[in-house]
Amino acid sequence: MTELPLTLPVVGTAYRTCPLCEATCGLSLTVSDGRITGVRGDPDDVLSHGFVCPKGAALGQLDEDPDRLRTPLLRRGPRQSGTRQSRGELSPVGWDEAFEAVAAGLGAVIDRHGRDAVAMYLGNPTVHTLAGGLYAGPLRTALGSRNVYTASTVDQMPKHVSCGYLFGHPLAIPVPDVDRTDFLLILGADPYSSNGSLWTAPDLPGRLRALRERGGRLVVVDPRRSRTAKVADRHLPIRPGTDVYLLLALAQELFAAGLVAPGRLADHLAGLDALAELVEPATPQAMGERCGIDAGEIRTLARELAAAPRAAVYGRIGTTTVAAGTVTSWLVDVLNVLTGNLDRPGGAMFPLPAHGHRGRGSGPGFTVGRWRSRVRGLPEVLGELPAVTLVDEIETPGEGQVRALVTVAGNPALSVPGGDRLGAALSTLDFMVSVDPYLNATTRHADVILPPPAPAEQSHYDVSFYHFSVRNVANFSPPVRPLAPGALDEADILLRLIAILSGRESWRSIVDGRARAEKLVDDKLRAGPYGLTLDKLREHPHGIDLGALEERIPEILRTPSGRIELCPDPMAAEVRRLIAGGDGGSTGGPGLVLIGRRHLRTNNSWMGNVPALAKGSSLCTLLVHPEDAARLGLVDGGHARLRSRAGTIEVTVEVSDAIAPGVVSLPHGFGHDLPGVRLSVAGREPGVSVNRVTDELAVDPLSGTAVLNGVPVEVEPVSP
Ligand SMILES: Nc1nc2c(c(=O)[nH]1)N[C@H]1C(S)=C(S)[C@@H](COP(=O)(O)OP(=O)(O)OC[C@H]3O[C@@H](n4cnc5c(=O)[nH]c(N)nc54)[C@H](O)[C@@H]3O)O[C@H]1N2
Ligand SMILES: Nc1nc2c(c(=O)[nH]1)N[C@H]1C(S)=C(S)[C@@H](COP(=O)(O)OP(=O)(O)OC[C@H]3O[C@@H](n4cnc5c(=O)[nH]c(N)nc54)[C@H](O)[C@@H]3O)O[C@H]1N2
Numbered sequence: 047m048t049e050l051p052l053t054l055p056v057v058g059t060a061y062r063t064c065p066l067c068e069a070t071c072g073l074s075l076t077v078s079d080g081r082i083t084g085v086r087g088d089p090d091d092v093l094s095h096g097f098v099c100p101k102g103a104a105l106g107q108l109d110e111d112p113d114r115l116r117t118p119l120l121r122r123g124p125r126q127s128g129t130r131q132s133r134g135e136l137s138p139v140g141w142d143e144a145f146e147a148v149a150a151g152l153g154a155v156i157d158r159h160g161r162d163a164v165a166m167y168l169g170n171p172t173v174h175t176l177a178g179g180l181y182a183g184p185l186r187t188a189l190g191s192r193n194v195y196t197a198s199t200v201d202q203m204p205k206h207v208s209c210g211y212l213f214g215h216p217l218a219i220p221v222p223d224v225d226r227t228d229f230l231l232i233l234g235a236d237p238y239s240s241n242g243s244l245w246t247a248p249d250l251p252g253r254l255r256a257l258r259e260r261g262g263r264l265v266v267v268d269p270r271r272s273r274t275a276k277v278a279d280r281h282l283p284i285r286p287g288t289d290v291y292l293l294l295a296l297a298q299e300l301f302a303a304g305l306v307a308p309g310r311l312a313d314h315l316a317g318l319d320a321l322a323e324l325v326e327p328a329t330p331q332a333m334g335e336r337c338g339i340d341a342g343e344i345r346t347l348a349r350e351l352a353a354a355p356r357a358a359v360y361g362r363i364g365t366t367t368v369a370a371g372t373v374t375s376w377l378v379d380v381l382n383v384l385t386g387n388l389d390r391p392g393g394a395m396f397p398l399p400a401h402g403h404r405g406r407g408s409g410p411g412f413t414v415g416r417w418r419s420r421v422r423g424l425p426e427v428l429g430e431l432p433a434v435t436l437v438d439e440i441e442t443p444g445e446g447q448v449r450a451l452v453t454v455a456g457n458p459a460l461s462v463p464g465g466d467r468l469g470a471a472l473s474t475l476d477f478m479v480s481v482d483p484y485l486n487a488t489t490r491h492a493d494v495i496l497p498p499p500a501p502a503e504q505s506h507y508d509v510s511f512y513h514f515s516v517r518n519v520a521n522f523s524p525p526v527r528p529l530a531p532g533a534l535d536e537a538d539i540l541l542r543l544i545a546i547l548s549g550r551e552s553w554r555s556i557v558d559g560r561a562r563a564e565k566l567v568d569d570k571l572r573a574g575p576y577g578l579t580l581d582k583l584r585e586h587p588h589g590i591d592l593g594a595l596e597e598r599i600p601e602i603l604r605t606p607s608g609r610i611e612l613c614p615d616p617m618a619a620e621v622r623r624l625i626a627g628g629d630g631g632s633t634g635g636p637g638l639v640l641i642g643r644r645h646l647r648t649n650n651s652w653m654g655n656v657p658a659l660a661k662g663s664s665l666c667t668l669l670v671h672p673e674d675a676a677r678l679g680l681v682d683g684g685h686a687r688l689r690s691r692a693g694t695i696e697v698t699v700e701v702s703d704a705i706a707p708g709v710v711s712l713p714h715g716f717g718h719d720l721p722g723v724r725l726s727v728a729g730r731e732p733g734v735s736v737n738r739v740t741d742e743l744a745v746d747p748l749s750g751t752a753v754l755n756g757v758p759v760e761v762e763p764v765s766p
């Protein structure tokens with residue numbers, strides 16, 4: 047203990063950026079003998095001003111979870127063909143032995159089959175840890191495989207692609223300037239439950255309340271009367287997967303009514319005329335029939351959007367993980383441009399983080415498809431392949447077949463469509479290593495599990511989400527307490543993996559991961575636009591406020607033309623196909639369509655083991671509208687069989703008029719009752735994985751993103 051810097055509050059109050067979701071709230075932790083005995087929102091945090099949600103408040107329980115792995119696990123026993131479960135149990139080992147096994151296991155596959163035979167899956171918390179934020183890129187490079195997969199293709203990849211085409215850079219994603227706007231149109235997001243995504247704005251409920259209190263308006267488009275929809279001025283229940291038609295009609299109406307007014311942006315636009323021509327046939331009348339929203343309603347909405355002094359359009363999961371995800375995401379920003387709201391205060395703006403940098407106003411632009419997946423021929427996007435096709439690459443024999451897998455902070459067996467098939471495929475791999483604190487549906491298939499320490503034992507600077515923050519802020523959190531005996535900082539784990547994959551023997555001598563990570567942050571801050579240093583941040587435990595968002599066009603653009611490419615060819619081709627009647631979503635038809643949802647007490651698949659979040663009624667219920675329930679003979683609390691092309695599951699029914707007729711909703715991240723899983727709390731109310739019925743064959747063609755919303759299903763009652 048004597049070597050510890052004196053600033054470590056082993057006892058007392060520690061301030062920390064919450065790493066559990068994108069809101070980056072400042073937490074005030076009461077620490078006693080290294081234990082987190084209390085969690086409150088930090089009232090002095092420069093961005094969150096004291097806000098905290100049930101997950102952040104449960105950080106102490108997460109920290110102490112007895113099921114969280116404290117040492118590496120290694121599966122011993124003879125390696126035979128067939129399933130790995132026949133190869134012995136996972137048992138605790140020291141770090142050196144674990145890494146020796148990783149070096150041997152990955153080395154053998156690379157030597158025999160080449161680098162493409164090793165796949166990597168990077169999950170969501172990769173972007174929530176300092177180590178992941180800094181070293182995921184180098185890890186991918188060190189692997190040098192075409193088989194890189196991430197949670198992006200079950201999430202936000204359409205937004206990267208659409209912004210890549212529009213602005214030339216896949217990370218140039220504008221966020222609603224919620225604190226200064228007068229009108230906010232939200233499609234397919236429920237920030238009251240999710241706390242915002244690609245939109246770092248702690249206390250969105252408070253910010254949205256403030257918007258309405260100053261006379262602004264909130265319109266929510268969602269097939270379900272979500273918590274956010276409940277507080278909105280207007281809720282438009284749309285048919286799942288058809289937001290593209292609503293947005294096309296809004297654009298059409300703006301042109302037809304002479305309401306297009308890009309203002310200052312006019313000098314920076316290319317393709318405005320082409321866009322006008324493209325959307326011309328998409329009248330509110332024609333499109334309204336497809337999305338289930340009245341033409342008059344669409345015209346009104348277009349006029350309100352145009353008339354608001356400052357307005358922003360925002361779309362999330364319900365607009366990205368759908369069949370037309372990329373075109374839908376593109377249209378969200380097209381509307382921001384057409385109304386002159388892109389890059390103006392109160393509109394949709396581009397943050398400039400303290401570790402970021404200004405651009406030069408033009409660049410090489412954006413392309414996809416530099417390679418294709420071996421089995422399904424799906425295009426590479428941002429150096430990765432669609433998560434839904436990982437299973438094909440493992441199952442299908444031949445040159446280039448995937449034989450080994452590295453997962454970091456991912457649970458694809460529950461998070462990716464076709465989860466059952468993927469789980470079975472994982473058990474046939476020659477080798478699998480997971481960097482993960484839990485033994486869960488995915489990691490139970492690993493040969494080696496390398497657990498990162500508890501969040502409280504790691505330093506944090508939010509490398510990812512300051513790119514999406516509604517104010518430019520910077521905050522650094524030192525560890526709350528020293529590493530537990532036998533623990534290894536996640537930076538050390540990833541740096542060792544990088545060295546192993548690069549074929550460097552030196553991995554054995556890596557010990558200074560955290561210091562290297564912090565030095566890297568310091569370098570980036572010094573080179574950044576505000577000339578900050580890590581020491582400066584250490585002096586400000588509640589963060590430094592760098593001010594409201596400012597205009598960034600044209601500097602941020604990286605298109606070859608140096609303009610906003612409003613009507614890129616791939617979008618135009620897709621729009622023509624959609625208008626001509628290609629399927630944009632699962633509309634019409636006599637059957638039901640399935641969508642997802644989130645609850646404040648969940649965090650994708652992995653926080654269900656925290657007692658405070660697990661208590662209360664089961665969250666894994668199928669929402670069914672009363673009319674559908676009556677027609678199908680379903681009763682509240684009863685059981686139903688849910689069938690899709692991909693699979694069949696049994697679920698508990700919750701009859702509710704919050705869901706639109708013809709639509710059913712089941713949340714993801716459940717199904718914790720698989721053999722070998724060590725989640726004693728989550729296992730008591732395991733629920734069922736919705737990704738056993740979502741369809742791994744259905745993707746948004748422009749981004750390879752899975753269709754998680756708008757899945758055709760059949761539902762029938764079953765006796766329990
Ligand atoms: N049907 C349906 N499926 C969905 C969605 C949906 O809306 N509907 N949502 C999708 C979305 S948006 C996402 S982002 C994905 C998420 O997909 P994934 O990222 O694959 O899954 P998560 O549930 O986030 O699992 C995170 C994993 O990281 C581990 N972990 C937690 N903390 C740490 C840490 O500090 N370090 C490391 N190394 N590991 C850690 C957890 O134990 C867990 O195994 O799911 C997607 N799947
Ligand atoms: N509590 C909690 N917070 C989370 C997470 C979590 O698991 N739990 N996950 C985090 C992650 S990884 C992410 S990516 C974000 C996601 O953040 P959000 O996108 O805000 O997530 P959801 O709450 O799922 O909201 C999606 C909404 O889209 C609606 N929807 C479904 N299909 C359609 C459609 O076709 N059209 C329209 N217009 N709406 C549709 C759903 O009914 C739902 O209300 O949340 C993050 N925050």
Ligand code: SF4
Binds near residue numbers: 065100102248
């Ligand atoms: S909203 Fe997100 S960042 Fe804030 S306390 Fe909750 S989980 Fe943590």
Ligand SMILES: [Mo]
Binds near residue numbers: 170201
């Ligand atoms: Mo996500």
